[in-house]
Amino acid sequence: MLTLSTGAYGPYAGGTIVERVTLGNTGLAAKQLTSNAAAGTTVIALDNRVGLNVGDVLSLGASPDEEYVTVSSLPNPSPGGAAPNAGNVVLEQGTGRAHASGEQVRQQNTATVNTAAPATSVLLDVPKGGTGVAVTDGTGYALNDLVRLTTSAGDVTYHRISAAPDNLDARLVNLTVPLSRAHAAGAELIERAPLINVQALDAGQWGNRLRVSAEDEPSGLVSRTSVGGVIGPNTIRLASAAGVEAGTVLEVFDPATGAAVGDPLKVTSIDRASNYTITLAGAGITPAQSAPGLLVRSREFRLTVVLLRQPDPALPSRNENVIAAETFRNLSMDPRHSRYVEKVVGDVNGVLRLSDRRPEGESWYVRVEDLETVLANQEAVRLGPETLVDTLPNGRQRPARHALAGGDDSMGTLTDATYVGVDDVEPENRTGLYTMTTIEDVSLVACPGQTSPAVQGALIDHCELMRYRFAVLDAQRPPDDTLTDVQTQRQQFDTKYAALYHPWLLVPDPYPVNLARPADYSVPPSGHMLGIYARTDVERGVHKAPANEVVRGILGLQRTLSKGEQDILNPYPVNINVIRDFRSNNRGIRVYGGRVITSDSDWKYVNVRRLLIFLEHSIDRGLQWVVFEPNAEPLWARVVRTVSDFLTVVWRNGALEGTKVEEAFFVKCDRTTMTQTDIDSGRLICVVGVAPVKPAEYVIIRIGLWTAHADV
Template sequence: MSPAGFAGLRLGAPGVYRDARRPPPSFRPVRLDIAGFVGVAPRGPVDEPVAVDRWTDYQRHFGGFEGPGLLPYAVRAFFDQGGVRAHVLRVAPLPRAPHPAAEEACALHRITLARADAPGAEPGSGAPCAIGLRARNEGSWGGRLTVRWEFTGAGQFEAAATGRDLALPEGRSAPAGSVLRVRGAGLPPAGTFFRILEMAERQDASGQRSRVAVLDRPPGGGIGPGRGARPLTVEAEVVTATVTVADGDPAYPRQERFAELGMGPAHPRYAAAVLAAESVLVAPDGPWPAALLPPDAFLGSALSRPVRPGADRYEGIGADGFHGPVPVELLPVGGAESVEDPGSFEAVGMDRMALVPEVGLLCVPDLLWQYGEALPTTETPAREVGARFAPCPPAPAPMTLHPARPRGLLLDSAAQLPEILRRQQRLVALAERQRRFVALLDVPPGLPLRAVARWRAAFDSTYAAAYHPWLGVVAPDDPDRLAVQVPPSGFAAGIIAERERSLGLPWGPANALAAGAVTAVQRLGDADCDELHLLGIDVFRAERDGYRLASARTLSRDPDYVQLGVRRLMTMLRLVLDRQAQGLAFEPHTPQLREELRGAVVQLLRGLYRSGAFAGDSEDEAFFVRCDEGLNPGWSQGLGRLVAEIGVAPARPLEYLVLRIAQDADGAVAVT
């Protein structure tokens, strides 16, 4: 292509030139299939959303089904239905860390090493010193941890020591903060430890420069560097630590290993810093001494000992664990810049999850949480007698049966309905405030049909959907194979996510079986399902092959937003334009810019139209985009505004098939 083909680009000598022109804007659909789950778990970070891409990711961070919460059942259902990504947040009772009560709930372990700077200690061997490692988060799970420190000496070399300077051979190096085990004249046979304070360069009398390690003390009787110093030849090796953390969870054992660690803050892989930043299981407890050493010169290993077992605080979890005191109206809109930056205030529970920009579906399976202590039961075994007449054997002694796991209760659906509504309305208010996700509600279990209608009357939102009834699943690790009642929203979230990924937003997220559901809390007849459907409640209907989600509606009374697919489609369009048009800010307001914006929006809508998202026999009937002088007069441009008007006709999912059956005089049957 000739240089004239690059308008505005001046070419000189042959080479690679950057075209400084701004590419025209283009818009791409955003994902709404990522779910957020908030609930009770036996382990895991508190009030910190964690991204998980599979069920094993959840197990690694939050454990399995051993706790009383319903969170694991909902997340497992989501992935079983076809979901591929979720954010999970664990709730905890007040007070939270760093309050002493929360800190006491974290297990604590101690390990005995040596400390070189202890008063009266021999610098080369130090004095015994116990350092603390606490479980990364609260719960009795931390009592199963074991931590082993192993020490390795590697890269042995000979070097000349002059005072505190140790001349390193060519090609040898060690970072500041390293520990050396040194052998030589006047030193113990097993060697003694020296710490490298810094690396420096020295110049001898001939002007030759060499790299030396400055030690914490002279290894021999030298008089110090400089004129008249007597070099001492020693053998040295760099000592590093390897920390292995093992979790003895019988259901999902975990192990972490951190190698080549240093024992001083100046080391680039200082053990305390690496464990604090990278370990999922432990964190340093309190400040560590700056001059740690191995426990002995023979590089023996050190094993942790438990000091505090940790505790589960299930009994303290209440409504304040699921949301903070900040009113919904004061929460940020549009999500925080990142998951790690919730803003200038402390958001907890579902308030915190609502700030994750990725979340398109929000479920709180433990929102009806009310803890109930699992009490032992007494059972008297049956008396065994033989077939002959004989004196009766003595009655067997009663047996006390202790529950294998804690038990979580739900708020009473009838007596505590106002409290249930208060919690669920807070969740819906969050969705309406953020306008990025849909809140998936669970109809309180056990309510009769009339009570369900009264419950439904408390909601009118396009950003909420309700599911009914609760379903029964069997936990894989339950030896008794008993069905557990779980909220249906977890199944619904997985169905919605799978339909979006496989078929796209235009397809209604329904007509799919609940994976793993073996029973339902309530049996609903055809008349019940009909009435619930008219109320806008999405029902899992019992069929021969399982429980099938029969509809995909919102809790809105606005007929334009009754269908969940329509709500999600419009949300996606708003998010695309809101996020991807930010780059147009401060561009010169020209007819070319308006035409580029219009063309980019048309391309986006055209792709959606071809995928079936819009109704109409042609693009003109399906959507329109206006961005002209009529919408952008001179006075509007003077205010720095660019206005575009977009209209779409969303396609509505097919819900009813009407068949007409007629029989003519000859007896022939026709179905139309």
């Protein structure tokens, strides 16, 4: 790395030739500037131009402010070039420094290449005014050497090396995420310190679809006001203090150009009781910032979070489509500020909400962490993340979207224990199935695709414990789904609170690689069965068996079963419910079984078991008004009347047998159902009996011969 004493006279692109040269004064007498020359000027005025020619290299000033320029033209010469021929000299490049009137200007002889140092080239683009030049080979270059730079366009400039060359330590760098686009050799890399850590609200691969962009807030909380008075360097008043609070960063700017004047100011406090006196941190406001005509604004930033569409191998062009977005405006990096980024978006390490075990925050998708942990540094001037832009293929620009990475569903780490979970005295500490014990309005439970005895046994235990729930179980997944496999699975359980369904179903691949020929995707039947249960409950009632119902939204079955195979799986006591294909009879694919996996024949039908669950739960809830009422005959009569009225409605809906209510149910609540000891112990016992309707599982038609004869 070569350090130039004067900034680059123009941009030096990668590949610009660099040579070590020697220049010396010619015998021509020194000239003098007759007026000040500002930095960047291309015209200088000399007292004598005799002997100068276009293309000459001139030295201006003396070390360490010496620089070299090239003559472009000598306008308006004196008649015949007579001495002293004073006038202007036009330069090929603007000067890199300012030079005072009277400084000497000397003509240089032709440059001689110094072969002690090999010619080299610029490695990385150097912007105009840049002083650092990375070269491919710095061997032989030293402090105070003069170098000549020749661009591809033929422009030639000269520079003095102002510091000992620094060897570059070039090596491979491994990136944590791949580059999203190609970059040309020589593209500039700038190191940036991380400021905020952004983390997806929940674990999983879905977080990889999140993109976060940061940009300066164009209109801050303090958008445009003026300094109303300077009490001291650290104490001021503004014409309007609206939007100012502890932690606010104020910026003084020139309204004519919009350029900032001086460094930003940090507000430590505002005394509203003392005419809104504002106290500033550090050195406070400078005299230049107090000048008339300047305005004050606050500096905040905004974060935008977008969620992209699920990646689709068949249509990758749609992967960048935004399906949800949220924006948080006027954010601050100061913990004292009401819009501190962790307060608004949500702190990664914040206190967990009892409702969902997530940190408090306004964002639906992310939580953030301020990576600065020292309070003094947190309260210093920090303007927020740098505003970067993405240039789209159509040339338009948008705030750079930073992708979240590292999200993993970790499906391989899921075990039976993950689904079963752990119980705890504190409800918020429960996991797995145990989290549902605190939710009352659950009637059906399933764990689609999980066919292990541990998980399905836990589902059954959960339903038996909660009393008013019923489990829907999946048969073994393919290819371990033969009749023997399914029967072996069934033999592990004997319960009145679960039903088992076989086989698995086929649906279209939701993300096919080939749209023209999407593959079939195997799914467990429990998800569709829960939908059929719900549909039957709504359309017919809980007393109707969820059987002989069409399974919608599927392509077929993983295994086709015939009547002979159903006759093995469905009858008591096996009680496995079969899903069969009746499309050859124009009847679709139907659930053709409605049995419970129990050895108790009284409870073998799903609709009977669920009807009794419904009745028990409804009566339990409907009699809560009885608690702490006087436990005597008037109360018992009211209980009988309440339960009878409810069961009468159920009977009229067709859920109970009998042509009259006496045949459908009975309700007793008197001294025959409870003893004096029960009454003294605060127990009210009501006995209810019902006759639920059973499904017509088999249709038997008896046909006999009948001989017709005539009666005379």
